[in-house]
Amino acid sequence: MGEDRELCEYRFDEPLNKHTSFKIGGCARIFVQPKTTQALLCALQNFQQARLLAKGTNVLPPDEGVESVVSTLGLSRYQLNGDLIESEPGVLLSTLCKAAAREGLSGLEFAYGIPGTIGGAVYMNAGAYGGEIGEIVEYVEAYNGNEVFRLDRSQMEFSYRSSVFKKTGWVILKVVLRLRRADREKIEKTMEEIMRKRISTQPLDLPSAGSVFKRPRQDFYVGKVIEQLGLKGFRIGDAQISTKHAGFIVNLGNAKASDVKQLIGVVQKRVYENYAVHLEPEVEIW
Template sequence: MNINKIQEDLQQLLPSGTVRSGEVLKSYVFTQIGGKADILAAPVSYEEIRTIVTYARENHIPLTILGNGSNVIIRDGGIRGIVLQTSELSQIEIHGELLVAQCGAKIIDASNYALEHNLSGLEFACGIPGTVGGALYMNAGAYGGEVKDVLESALALNQSGEMVTLTGDDLEWGYRHSIFASGEYIVLEARFALKQGDPALIKASMDELTHLRESKQPLEYPSCGSVFKRPPGRYAGQLIQESGLQGTRIGGAEVSRKHAGFIVNADNATASDYIGLIQHVRSAVKDKFGVELETEVKIIGEE
């Protein structure tokens, strides 16, 4: 794989977007860990996304989609091929009671934009740090709300490079899952069906949820958010806490003393530290409770 040629080709194909080689990825993820990308491309339009996807497919180049990296661990060896980073696609608009947000917009910003327009339905997302694309990918949720509850439709790019609209059962909603996790589609845009509401009540709900988040989560440290999915009938954080794992460290990665469901970058952790600690936690909980914890965080890249 000729990295220089890929960079030159993409710079010609993306006159408005950004193309860099050898970019260190730790500044693009919340954990602040991770190796380099062969090529990092930041498109500024849906057409440029289609151009990158088509180029990668036709030239048999691996392609990885990266939002703002809030629930991602990138291994220390970095990512081969092209990393398509969506942060430049961040527009949010209101059409009546419909909020339309591009894939790279932050879901927190969408929640705040809804508040500014007296629209209710996205209050639950006021503390979720990911992008709209990432929120759809994993059916993000918090405090009783989920993306599937308010999503009317999604504009997506399929493997043939066609833009399609997905609704309802097309999206294959599940707990922290959607059709986008299959890799068949790339999120371009989300359309949320909201309702007019009392701005004071909307703000009060968001203020309460923000207080809960700030009081319970270790926001003072870099982290990938909640590491594990909720086991049926249990809570991952409670199982980890009752296993006596809070404060456990491998290298610079530590099981949070504030919320056991979080692993924080306490002291210049590496991805290997994180992954080793995840494996240790899973093993300890399995031994004590017989529960197999499943990771919610997405681990990508090379060793």
């Protein structure tokens, strides 16, 4: 490990339920949090089988834990440069949204309230309220296990909740977003409206990982369908189909990953039997 030691924080037998919005997950035997890009590259070389974790708002780690995790949260610097925002991967979307608004830069409003990082957002092409992160990414610096290279937007294969990073496992080291000048008050008003909508429709008072399933096609509203099947409020252990938004599974206290997986299975089965549609999880099941 050598030189990077002081530029990485190491923890042993670290409970992953402290690092996921679901508050679920066994321990990581080794948990490494680098503070610089160079230290991240060293950690990735030293722990080649490690799981990469950011804010943990779209993952379900197993109850039995995992061997090693590398966290990107120590990489949390960003800067504005004209209409561009240059960001390390561990910066929270909410931080970038507020910084952009303060500068009168528009384009990120849709992401206000998505609780993850910019790295996690680019990886899965996070989107909401008509916007997607892929639309505003100018370029990314990434690492493929051998070298660091630059990818422009057209090379990132963005599609609904997917990107080239999801297909290849390349690690996002830096993200550059291109925004456009607009009226600051208007930007802030849009952000407030979006936050109000989230608060009124989503179970934000309970641990979850957001929408559990991808929308299989534009006109198929997963939450509505689950509700129509009478599954709202259905629970296995402490994992429950939210009574507020049936597209969410919430943790009522001590839910296990196995409870959530079983619940996902029940929903998939019922939806398939009734609609001949296979629901694919949006949440990453480790």
